[in-house]
Amino acid sequence: MMNDQSIEAHTLSVLVENAAGVLARVIGLFSGRGYNIESLTVAEVDGEAHMSRITIVTSGSPMVIEQIKAQLSRIVPVSRVTDLTVEAEAIEREMALVKVAGIGEKRVEALRVSESFRARVVDTTHESFVFELTGAKSKIDAFVHLMRPLGLKEVSRTGIAAIARGPEAM
């Protein structure tokens, strides 16, 4: 396994103390050691315990992924690192806000496509929509792709949040 050079994406959940500089340490680790960040989300998940959860999608060979996990675990305010790609069956979701502007046929088509994706319209003017869409990364990619010829103006994505299936917590 160690000589396996195939690059694969992993979703890591990192439970950290919600203190100043912790996120900078995590990000600094990735830039300082030359690892990739494909997606990163962070928010406090337990206000009483001051714990935040960082979800990182990264990619590398199996040896690099192991090294990333070990390096993350070494950061003093990091309390737990879980590789959701190998340690659990996980649900991954991302939310996007997508602005599409247009009139006539294109506007109707955009609305029709949004319905089939179960996107919600959260803002409307006579010549634009803002859609809210939640799903796997691939679903959002597909939606954005379809909106491009229909007047896509801008996209805001949250990055991936993930959690393991079943009753256990990380």
Add this chain to the structure above:
Amino acid sequence: MSDQKTDQMTGAEIVIKALKDQCVEHIFGYPGGAVLPIYDEIFKQDWLHHILVRHEQGAAHAAEGYARSTGKCGVLLVTSGPGATNAVTGLTDALMDSIPLVCITGQVPTHLIGSDAFQECDTVGITRPCTKHNYLVKSVDELAEIMHEAFYIATSGRPGPVVIDIPKDIQFAPGAYMSPEKVSKVSYQPPKKGDLNGIREAAELIASAKKPVFYTGGGVINAGPVASKLLREFVGLTGYPITSTLMGLGAFPASDDQWLGMLGMHGTYEANMAMHDCDVMINIGARFDDRITGRLDAFSPNSKKIHVDIDPSSINKTVHVDVPIVGDVAHVLEDMIRIWKETACSPDKKAIADWWQEIDGWRKVNSLGFEKSDTIIKPQYAVQRLYELSKDKDVYISTEVGQHQMWAAQHFHFEEPNHWMTSGGLGTMGYGLPAAIGTQIAHSEALVIDIAGEASVLMNMQEMSTAVQYNLPVKIFILNNEYMGMVRQWQELLHGGRYSHSYSEALPDFVKLAEAYGATGIRATNPGELDEAITQMINTPGPVIFDCVVSKDENCFPMIPSGKAHNEMILAGEPVDVEVSEEGKALV
């Protein structure tokens, strides 16, 4: 109101109280605007000895030398802005070599942070990648807890430097003190004991080996003198050969028959050949550094590897290992010895005897040999004489970085841990003099020698003032070849002898320089006068700069050229015809 005040202290008082409760006796530092309240508290007491350095980098290296030679945490105190940035090299050095340091930095007052105030810098931002952990104290109420936590983090697990950045208003602000035992919230709990199944597996593998070698490192030193004791016991039980990294010298006595000498880029032939040809490698507290492995894909190709390390991120980082054991070296060795004895492990005597015979063949190569001279002092000879003339004393050696450092590692022999202070990972020129000062502060009666190069030592030469001020009898033994010797050697071997800017066309007269500082200067220029001059140096009660004028173009051998494997060493006296690949040249 007065009742309330009794248990209130200022932030500066809290800092000093916390240092007392952490049993700190010495602090290296340099005052400035943002730490004046703390300096005021230092002024008011008499138990904490402050050593005034001449540059904050010197404070950091002195604290490292102090830590390395005692096993305790080194402490330094510097001001904001340039005080903090000057300490960065020392902090990085400590991070690379796993030295426990607590560095207190002053910061501009809280309300000025972010305003580009005078002597402001983003200390926590700048030091984040070069510390194990760091803090910006935002409220005086968290100060005591942070102080204690910092000492705990610096000294536990894999040790390292911790920075506490304290804004000046917090140093003045009243707050409550908390004693160390009340600090509860430390979530950082590094492992101590190794996994017993792993240790059992390792013991079996070790017992079954036919060509084993112990490869030990700085982790043994960091695990305390007990780890060195256990290492000696275990290596003795097995009868196997042992080598060590630069950082691990002294953990196993150099006078022992099982000792192969240091390994790596400038290690002995026998150590590197044993590493290359072994069938079981027992890595204890070393990290497969690139100075050790040489070309990775040709590193010890036929061995099963056991790796004991307290830091899980060291395992499988560059070299795949078969039996990883995460734990403190002393604890793991204790369990290992117990299991070894319980299961009556016994090595294959015949195979081990054959292995030793093979090793003896490599030893005969005498890879540390060099051409002697009657007219000019060879640097290796100078280190040999220094060793012979000082070995009966309680001697501690620090070094700068370069050829002299490697010659010191090769020709000065260490019997005990914590007696060798050198910058391994970062390779910091200018480390040795301040490190010697820190060592001498901790061991006032000992003979502390900085084996130096003339280029390196100039990088922190100002610390001679510190040595003189505190009457620290450190001996600066300069192997003076007027070149940045290691740079010159690489230029000779890899860059066609184009000595681009590696010759110092102007150097101070080191004897006069010593005298200018109020110290003693001694010079030796020929082998005949060397012994007497060294003896004079040793017998001088105060600090000495010894200008040992050595041959200018000596190369440090043996050497594994970059990009080459252990069995492709260049030996002294061999025609040097290094064919280094372009990839090899790109390595450092």
